[in-house]
Amino acid sequence: MTEAPDAPDTILHRTAGNVSWITLNRPDAMNALTWDQRERVIALLADASADPDVRAVVLTATGKGFCAGADLRAAGAPATPAQTAPERIAGDVARMIRLGAQRLITAVLDCEKPVIAAVNGTAAGIGAHLALACDLVIAAEEARFIEVFVRRGLVPDGGGAYLLPRLVGPQKAKELIFFGDAVPAAEAERLGLVNKVVPAGDLQAAAREWAERLAQGPTRALALAKQLVNASLDGDRAAALAAEATAQEINMGTADANEGVASFVERRPPKYTGR
Numbered sequence: 001m002t003e004a005p006d007a008p009d010t011i012l013h014r015t016a017g018n019v020s021w022i023t024l025n026r027p028d029a030m031n032a033l034t035w036d037q038r039e040r041v042i043a044l045l046a047d048a049s050a051d052p053d054v055r056a057v058v059l060t061a062t063g064k065g066f067c068a069g070a071d072l073r074a075a076g077a078p079a080t081p082a083q084t085a086p087e088r089i090a091g092d093v094a095r096m097i098r099l100g101a102q103r104l105i106t107a108v109l110d111c112e113k114p115v116i117a118a119v120n121g122t123a124a125g126i127g128a129h130l131a132l133a134c135d136l137v138i139a140a141e142e143a144r145f146i147e148v149f150v151r152r153g154l155v156p157d158g159g160g161a162y163l164l165p166r167l168v169g170p171q172k173a174k175e176l177i178f179f180g181d182a183v184p185a186a187e188a189e190r191l192g193l194v195n196k197v198v199p200a201g202d203l204q205a206a207a208r209e210w211a212e213r214l215a216q217g218p219t220r221a222l223a224l225a226k227q228l229v230n231a232s233l234d235g236d237r238a239a240a241l242a243a244e245a246t247a248q249e250i251n252m253g254t255a256d257a258n259e260g261v262a263s264f265v266e267r268r269p270p271k272y273t274g275r
């Protein structure tokens with residue numbers, strides 16, 4: 001288990017049916033992220049990668065918000081520019097973004113298990129990017145996605161200017177970033193930010209259904225496929241084709257790959273073990 005500060009009750013965690021459920025639980029603050037919570041989520045994602053009994057991850061939250069971004073009231077927030085020399089501000093905030101927001105988003109992108117975001121409500125700032133970095137996004141009808149940074153006079157961080165253009169194209173990405181308007185779940189689905197929109201009362205069941213299907217799948221093949229898709233966004237065709245050939249070679253060493261082929265030949269359903 002990865003060591004991380006305990007975030008008693010503000011991050012709930014359970015594993016059921018080979019699915020790791022990570023729940024942000026500060027509903028009174030729209031699940032705005034504190035340092036402890038962020039480190040706890042990063043640790044739980046690392047644990048999911050390492051644990052062979054975890055074959056899928058669901059990230060969700062309680063209350064009316066999914067995550068309202070960094071907790072702007074968090075103790076120890078950097079002093080305002082007027083109180084600190086510019087070079088110190090640059091050193092502090094850039095380092096905080098690298099060591100904070102960016103580590104969180106990277107932990108999702110690099111998690112070696114499929115990660116589903118079950119977005120129960122407002123996802124703003126890095127809270128939106130936390131959802132959009134997940135492999136699959138299921139949103140409740142009332143959910144909305146807000147590139148809220150501009151409302152605070154901030155630059156989008158936590159991977160926003162990396163994720164958004166890849167999801168919706170550069171023009172739409174800049175519209176969302178420039179205006180910071182709330183994007184309702186149905187529009188987010190139309191734009192390609194969300195895979196599926198369901199009534200709020202069905203969100204957990206929908207996430208469980210997809211997560212349990214993935215948890216019965218060929219876990220290593222799913223992890224390699226996730227890496228191929230993510231890497232393809234940054235490379236050229238030659239790199240993508242080389243990577244898929246290598247991934248298939250690696251995957252052929254798994255029991256699941258042999259089970260998948262054998263079950264077809266033997267005319268029976270496959271039974272994958274995730275190994």
Ligand SMILES: CCCCCCCCCCCCC[C@H](O)CC(=O)SCCNC(=O)CCNC(=O)[C@H](O)C(C)(C)COP(=O)(O)OP(=O)(O)OC[C@H]1O[C@@H](n2cnc3c(N)ncnc32)[C@H](O)[C@@H]1OP(=O)(O)O
Nearest residue numbers: 028029030032068069070071072073074077101124125126
């Ligand atoms: C990780 C530690 C960081 C330390 C502080 C850093 C300071 C800045 C440093 C540089 C920038 C870092 C940026 C960061 O990496 C990435 C970001 O996420 S920046 C964006 C931060 N988030 C926001 O700006 C969103 C702020 N919230 C809102 O705009 C609105 O709440 C909403 C999301 C549009 C939802 O609106 P409503 O539905 O009307 O809900 P309320 O506004 O009434 O909120 C309910 C309740 O929750 C409290 N709350 C909401 N968001 C935050 C928040 N981000 N931090 C703390 N508290 C929040 C809100 O105050 C209400 O509480 P109440 O007033 O009722 O007690």
